[in-house]
Amino acid sequence: MSNTQLLQYVRSFVSLTDEEAEQFAAPFEEVHVKKRQFVVQPNFTNKHRAFVVKGAFRSYAIHDGQEHTLQFAIENWWVSDFNSYIYQHPATLFIVALEDSVLLQIEHAKEQELKKANHKFETFFRIMAEKGLAFEHRRIIFNLCHSAEARYENFILNFPNFIQRVPQYALASYLGMTTEFLSRIRNKKAHRRS
Amino acid sequence: MSNTQLLQYVRSFVSLTDEEAEQFAAPFEEVHVKKRQFVVQPNFTNKHRAFVVKGAFRSYAIHDGQEHTLQFAIENWWVSDFNSYIYQHPATLFIVALEDSVLLQIEHAKEQELKKANHKFETFFRIMAEKGLAFEHRRIIFNLCHSAEARYENFILNFPNFIQRVPQYALASYLGMTTEFLSRIRNKKAHRRS
DNA sequence: AACTACATCAACCTTTTTTCTTGATCTGCT
DNA sequence: AGCAGATCAAGAAAAAAGGTTGATGTAGTT
Structure with missing residues (x-):
């Protein structure tokens, strides 16, 4: 139940x-x-x-x-x-x-x-x-202080189980960047690893 | 405006x-x-x-x-x-x-x-x-008196400008038939014409 | 002046979803 | 038995959603 x-x-x-x-x-x-x-x-x-x-x-x-x-x-x-x-x-x-x-x-x-x-x-x-409220305060401060890439990395770190479930355009708009830019961040990261 | x-x-x-x-x-x-x-x-x-x-x-x-x-x-x-x-x-x-x-x-x-x-x-x-009210009365009477095919033909006649704009499953459910049956009616009609 | 961090626009590709079609089989009527 | 129409399942076709890439632009830094 x-x-x-x-x-x-x-x-x-x-x-x-x-x-x-x-x-x-x-x-x-x-x-x-x-x-x-x-x-x-x-x-x-x-x-x-x-x-x-x-x-x-x-x-x-x-x-x-x-x-x-x-x-x-x-x-x-x-x-x-x-x-x-x-x-x-x-x-x-x-x-x-x-x-x-x-x-x-x-x-x-x-x-x-x-x-x-x-x-x-x-x-x-x-x-x-x-x-x-506390969560949103942390979020606002973090967003103010960090680059798009850092915000993305932080999201992965804190919400690894969300990553596979939310569409990328939605994540981009959550993190305050364009979907294209997020795509490039991911791409760069993938290349670094290989 | x-x-x-x-x-x-x-x-x-x-x-x-x-x-x-x-x-x-x-x-x-x-x-x-x-x-x-x-x-x-x-x-x-x-x-x-x-x-x-x-x-x-x-x-x-x-x-x-x-x-x-x-x-x-x-x-x-x-x-x-x-x-x-x-x-x-x-x-x-x-x-x-x-x-x-x-x-x-x-x-x-x-x-x-x-x-x-x-x-x-x-x-x-x-x-x-x-x-x-008058419109709905006409509609109800027509629906009671006519076959699925006649209802479809009537719709085309009276609302030609709706035809291209409403999806067929919606039209079927408006005319009181299944989407499959409407599909067959359309098909039959197309064959007749050629 | 060049560099960084990011946006915008357009094109394009891939995947998923929606919509439509078809065949097979069934039902209730006349 | 034959007709009008439903139901079910499988596919095909069309549309939409989601994602990537390149080109180009901009504002602020070094």
Whole structure:
């Protein structure tokens, strides 16, 4: 059961009794999406917070016709347009499945109930937010300080399991460079090794 | 300007002074969508009525895993999940762009204001609804009375400019037959001609 | 002035996906 | 039995997605 996976994840942050675990998992529903399917689109409010049980996602914005990737998510990551979700405003991001995937999603209102119901649940969501914030801070600083090549190398180092699963144009736009330039970096690297 | 196109259309049904035209057009906003992008999805309320300035759309329902096409729309047609739009209830249809397209859309509330503001606007929307209703009546009767082949021939006759723009599987599901059967009809027809 | 780090544009190739076609077989009607 | 049409499976054809390369440009450095 896919709840097991979610609960295992949650329990790695807060300890839950079996009843608590059950209570936490209850409001989540399983959703299957096919590759290339959108789960969030601009102008539609992002009503759920979603946990990736299986598969891969990309969230991105389009500005002046250019796609800018904000995030990738694979198993045991969360995906949503956070600005849309927490304020329950229309989304500005696209979130699309990069593979056939399975999500566990909880409605915004249900999440509020959970947090009210049990202090541990509140703690869990706080930890998620803090981790997310810290991660983005590291990312921003790193991006500001390093060259395109260094950013790519860093990505490989930190997310080796993403590399085979995200398309290169998406990775390029995540790392803030053109797809052509990323292609050249990879090429150069391959030659160096041989 | 794409408003011109809308106003020309409106004026073909009701006469408007220039001020009226301006007032009518004001609440419409232009939206660009790419091929394969959804503008309406089940469970989200269809908040806008949309006029197709450029491009093509298809609205369809999924029942028992089968897609059933309700409508196609190209330039100068309107597209929405009408049941969702007029009652402002969650949609049951998908509406997807078949090509890169441009819409002019008006919010539900703004439309109500327009209709209150000027009798002519009320008249215009009444005409749209009546035309739509009459059209669907013709369609239903025709479908009940004719064979798959006759329905296809009729479509060609009445909507020659749709033929090249809608995929065949979509047309088949609009005409109430399988894509394979439509393929055979087309094939037979081609042979007859040569 | 040359060099580095990167962008843009266009062409092209490869792989994957989508769409369409065909044959074989089945069903329910008349 | 014969017709209108469905279903299933296999392929072919067409379109789209993804990736690479070369040429050329630019802004900031050395």
